Amino acid sequence: MAKKLNIKDKYRLLTRDLDWEYSYEDRKEAFPFEEFEGIKITDWSKWEDPFRLTMDSYWKYQAEKEKKLYAIFDAFSQNNGHLNVSDPRYVNALKLFLTGVSPLEYQAYQGFAHVGRQFGGVGARVACQMQAIDELRHVQTQIHAMSHYNKFFDGFQDYSHMHDRVWYLSVPKSFFNDARAAGPFEFMVAIGFSFEYVLTNLLFVPFMSGAAHNGDMATVTFGFSAQSDEARHMTLGLEVIKFLLEQHEDNVPIVQKWIDKWFWRGSRLLTIVAMMMDYMLPNKVMSWKEAWEVYFEEAGGALFKDLARYGIKMPKYAETIEKEKEHISHQAWWTFYTHGHAAGFHTWIPTDEELDWLSEKYPDTFDKYYRPRWELAKEMEAKGERFYTKALPQLCTTCQIPMLFTEMDDPTLNSFRDTVHNGERYHFCSDGCKDIFEDEPEKYVQSWLPVHQIFQGNCGGPDVENVLSDFYRMNLGEDNMDMKGSPDEKRWKQWKGVA
Amino acid sequence: MPVHAMTPDYKGEVLDRLENFHGNQVVYVGWDHHLMFCAAFAYPVPPEMPFTALLNEVMPDAFGMHGEFEKINWEKAEWLLDGQPFIPQLDVSLADQGIAHKSLLRFQTPELTGFKGAGV
Amino acid sequence: MSKVYIALQDNDESRYIVEAIEEDNPEATIIHMPAMIRIEMEGRLTVNRETVEEKMGRDWDVQELHLNLITLGGNVDEDDDSLSLHWNE
Numbered sequence: 106m107a108k109k110l111n112i113k114d115k116y117r118l119l120t121r122d123l124d125w126e127y128s129y130e131d132r133k134e135a136f137p138f139e140e141f142e143g144i145k146i147t148d149w150s151k152w153e154d155p156f157r158l159t160m161d162s163y164w165k166y167q168a169e170k171e172k173k174l175y176a177i178f179d180a181f182s183q184n185n186g187h188l189n190v191s192d193p194r195y196v197n198a199l200k201l202f203l204t205g206v207s208p209l210e211y212q213a214y215q216g217f218a219h220v221g222r223q224f225g226g227v228g229a230r231v232a233c234q235m236q237a238i239d240e241l242r243h244v245q246t247q248i249h250a251m252s253h254y255n256k257f258f259d260g261f262q263d264y265s266h267m268h269d270r271v272w273y274l275s276v277p278k279s280f281f282n283d284a285r286a287a288g289p290f291e292f293m294v295a296i297g298f299s300f301e302y303v304l305t306n307l308l309f310v311p312f313m314s315g316a317a318h319n320g321d322m323a324t325v326t327f328g329f330s331a332q333s334d335e336a337r338h339m340t341l342g343l344e345v346i347k348f349l350l351e352q353h354e355d356n357v358p359i360v361q362k363w364i365d366k367w368f369w370r371g372s373r374l375l376t377i378v379a380m381m382m383d384y385m386l387p388n389k390v391m392s393w394k395e396a397w398e399v400y401f402e403e404a405g406g407a408l409f410k411d412l413a414r415y416g417i418k419m420p421k422y423a424e425t426i427e428k429e430k431e432h433i434s435h436q437a438w439w440t441f442y443t444h445g446h447a448a449g450f451h452t453w454i455p456t457d458e459e460l461d462w463l464s465e466k467y468p469d470t471f472d473k474y475y476r477p478r479w480e481l482a483k484e485m486e487a488k489g490e491r492f493y494t495k496a497l498p499q500l501c502t503t504c505q506i507p508m509l510f511t512e513m514d515d516p517t518l519n520s521f522r523d524t525v526h527n528g529e530r531y532h533f534c535s536d537g538c539k540d541i542f543e544d545e546p547e548k549y550v551q552s553w554l555p556v557h558q559i560f561q562g563n564c565g566g567p568d569v570e571n572v573l574s575d576f577y578r579m580n581l582g583e584d585n586m587d588m589k590g591s592p593d594e595k596r597w598k599q600w601k602g603v604a
Numbered sequence: 605m606p607v608h609a610m611t612p613d614y615k616g617e618v619l620d621r622l623e624n625f626h627g628n629q630v631v632y633v634g635w636d637h638h639l640m641f642c643a644a645f646a647y648p649v650p651p652e653m654p655f656t657a658l659l660n661e662v663m664p665d666a667f668g669m670h671g672e673f674e675k676i677n678w679e680k681a682e683w684l685l686d687g688q689p690f691i692p693q694l695d696v697s698l699a700d701q702g703i704a705h706k707s708l709l710r711f712q713t714p715e716l717t718g719f720k721g722a723g724v
Numbered sequence: 725m726s727k728v729y730i731a732l733q734d735n736d737e738s739r740y741i742v743e744a745i746e747e748d749n750p751e752a753t754i755i756h757m758p759a760m761i762r763i764e765m766e767g768r769l770t771v772n773r774e775t776v777e778e779k780m781g782r783d784w785d786v787q788e789l790h791l792n793l794i795t796l797g798g799n800v801d802e803d804d805d806s807l808s809l810h811w812n813e
Contacts, residue, residue: 111804112787141610155800158787166790173791288608306795310731310760317759325759329733332794340800390758404797407726411799411811440642477722481640496645496666499632499708509642517637517723519644521708523686529618530686530706532632547607547616554620560648561624 116157124149124227138223142288145353149226152348155340163235167242167334174246174330181323182253191319191387193258193597194588198312198385199251199324200260200450205277205377206308207247208268210331212281214240216296220289229348232341236297239334243327250327258593260450260584267449270564271577272555273377273441275505279552280374284367286548290349291363298342299367303405305335308378311396315386343408350415357416362544368420369537372401372429373504379434380441383463384455392466397430422537428513431467435475440509442482443494447569449579451588454482474516491587497556497569502531502549503538510534526550622705629705631698633663636712637723640670644708651699655692672716684710728769728798728809731762737780738792744775760794769798770808 110118127135139146158166180186190196214237221233248264255261268274284295313328349356379393391399409419420426438452445452455463460479463471485492498507512520522533526546533539542549558564565576573579583592598604607614622629629651634644647662659678667673683690686707693701703709718724730745732738734756742761745752752765763769777784786807798809 113803138610142608155802156787157802158790162787166787169791288610291608310795314758314760329759329794333733333790333792336793336796337790339796343799403727404729407728407797407811410726410813414812436642439639443640443642474722477718477720477724478639481719481724492640492669494641494666495669496647498643499634499646507643511639517639517718519634519636519639521634521644521687521710523708527618529621530704532706532708545607547609547614549616550618550620551616552619556646557620557625557630560628560630560646562626 112157112159115159115162116154119159120227120231123231132225136223136225138289139225142290143359144288144290144349144356146225147352149224149229151351152226152228153344154228154232155344156337158235158337167239170330170333171242171246174326175249177326178250178253178323186321186323187254187257188600189320189322193593194451194453195319195321195385195387196254196258196593197260197450197452197588198381199254199321200258201377201381201385202324203247203251203261204264204267204271204449205274207244207251208265209277209281210240210244210247212278212285213296214238214244216281216285216292219285220292223289229345232344236334236338236341239331239338243331243334246327246330250323253323257596259580259591260593262580263578266578271449271579272447275553275555276377277374279505280370283370283548290359293342293345294349294360294363295367295370297338298346299364299371301335301338302342302408303368303401304371304375305332306339306400306404307375307396309335310400311391312378312382312386315382315388315390318388318390319386346412346417347415350412350417361417364417365421366541366544368426369422369535369541370504372426373506373534373538376433376437376506379430380437383434383466384438384459387459389462392463393434394430394466402427421540422535425513425535425537429510431470432474432511432513432516435463435467435471435478436509436511439475439478440498440507443492444498445587446493446585447573449577449584451586451591451593453588454479454486470516497559499532500554500556501534501538502552502554503533503541505552505554506534508532508534620706625705629698631658631703632706632708633658633667634708634710635667635670636710638670638672638716638718640719640724641666644710649698651705652697654695654697655701655703656694658698659692659694670719672713672718675716676713677715680713680715682712682714684708684712725766725813726811727764727766728796728811729762729764730769730771730796730809731760731794733792733794734759734761735792740779741771741776741789741792743779745769745771747779748772748775768808768810770806772806774805 217233217237217240221230221237224230251261268278284292309328309332313325316328317325349360382393382396441448442452460476482492501508508519510520512518520535522536522539524531524539524543531542559572564572566572574581579585588594625648627650628648631647631649632644645666649662683692732741738761745763749765749769752763752769755762773784773786786802789807796809798811801808
């Protein structure tokens with residue numbers, strides 16, 4: 106009997122003969138995206154894939170993961186699992202997930218399929234192909250998991266349409282568009298490394314653990330199932346960085362600039378996850394600040410110490426990012442609360458116990474800066490004047506988030522930055538977003554800023570209500586407004602037999 | 605480099621140029637240290653609108669929800685236009701006093717410290 | 725020295741894997757969280773096939789780890805007999 110191949114040999118055989126010399130075609134024409142970013146690759150054969158997963162094992166393990174996952178979805182649905190969640194408010198985090206995150210999985214699929222074609226090295230192509238298939242699996246399993254909630258709650262019905270149009274969803278959408286519009290190496294540093302290695306952990310690990318803690322077995326299962334692929338993606342991300350840095354010293358400053366850019370963009374994008382952790386999980390696992398310390402500061406710190414031998418430094422603005430962990434979840438939830446009429450999910454004032462939990466977790470900032478906002482909201486609500494803001498906010502040109510962030514040395518003052526390019530003025534929430542614009546203004550002058558698009562008449566109208574109902578396809582009075590008095594809340598009370 | 609693109613001399617389409625706003629320009633107005641409003645507001649207004657109309661007709665709807673708004677002594681309020689100290693001329697049009705497309709106006713009311721004095 | 729980490733889904737298979745990790749890496753810290761188990765260790769952490777097989781009482785392929793894996797931090801080194809994580813400092 107033939108000896109069983111070990112995994113190193115198997116992997117070598119998998120990638121053997123998948124590449125060849127170009128004898129009669131120009132290699133540059135076969136890989137047209139490989140050079141314009143300035144990255145120098147001298148030897149693709151130095152690419153190492155530590156997992157050495159071959160296609161046969163890939164299909165075998167992925168099929169097993171799927172079987173487990175769908176068995177749980179079936180059980181969840183047959184057992185009316187939605188009735189076992191801690192509190193119906195929790196379901197709003199899933200609405201945000203389905204409209205804001207799941208479509209990014211699809212964008213990641215498109216992005217990896219593209220770069221998987223464009224890299225000249227066969228190892229990189231195989232890894233990107235597997236990751237593209239993984240990402241497609243993630244979007245599909247997420248849609249399946251949440252289709253159960255769509256039968257019982259508002260706000261899940263039109264996630265894909267909403268992702269393309271709704272004002273706050275332009276934030277995640279434009280983040281991925283930016284990465285996909287870049288060259289293949291920047292895409293890998295943006296998504297493969299910065300996003301997958303450090304940032305998705307914050308969404309798929311502590312938040313998913315939180316889903317379990319709130320009785321949502323369907324979500325925690327798709328989350329962890331996706332994340333099991335993510336461990337492979339993270340390893341790919343790290344290998345990409347090491348490979349680029351080892352190939353040529355000229356790659357170091359280019360990679361550093363991309364790291365600076367994408368860690369900043371990623372930390373801005375995660376503002377939404379910060380708010381989901383601190384405000385949208387009724388049963389708490391850990392605060393955003395604690396999660397940030399474990400997964401960004403500790404894990405990211407170890408990573409950058411490891412990369413120091415190549416001359417790579419911690420991302421620029423790391424000090425600002427460290428201070429912001431005390432603030433951003435509170436600033437974001439207040440923004441959504443005050444724009445609750447224009448959101449595709451429900452918002453609410455935290456309960457007294459939740460306010461106390463926030464004080465305990467954020468002793469230096471919550472009572473001083475954020476509790477007063479909720480006291481104001483309570484006063485207004487008690488008078489029957491639940492606060493909904495009446496005008497549209499100024500947006501940051503780069504991250505597209507309303508300019509809600511404040512100066513870290515003066516947390517009651519909004520942070521404003523601007524620059525003039527070819528006679529046009531552009532506004533930013535931060536030095537990070539401003540620097541990104543100034544490096545490539547011709548890219549970001551094309552930002553599709555939802556507020557400006559409404560003013561230009563490109564989103565229907567004439568009133569904001571028409572934009573919400575016709576252009577965004579929100580069911581007004583059902584999907585939006587406060588949790589209190591919502592159809593979601595009424596149905597929940599009926600199911601539970603509470604008056 | 606204006607952009608790292610495959611195409612030489614790549615130029616992006618400026619989506620927010622003035623002529624796309626059908627006769628309006630965008631003006632942002634923010635009230636410093638009053639974070640009941642999470643961000644500055646964006647208003648599409650005609651460049652020929654006098655400042656007094658912005659102050660008395662446009663701003664009160666949204667800003668007026670704050671309990672301190674009606675207590676503002678506008679003669680003492682301090683303004684910044686695109687980061688520079690600015691004294692508005694009430695009867696002059698926005699455009700004629702340098703408030704351009706996508707200009708940011710901020711006003712400060714040091715005697716009003718926000719809800720519970722917390723900058724809210 | 726920096727910590728490497730690995731997180732596994734909290735289920736029956738992981739229980740044996742965690743036991744094996746504890747046995748082979750006595751310095752490791754095991755943290756139980758809702759639905760997951762996080763294991764941290766300074767420097768280097770190794771999962772050995774032999775130890776896992778002994779705990780499970782059956783053959784176990786190192787790549788089966790992917791089925792229960794949630795996340796990890798550190799440079800990965802994998803072959804037929806073990807998977808290890810380490811940081812270069």
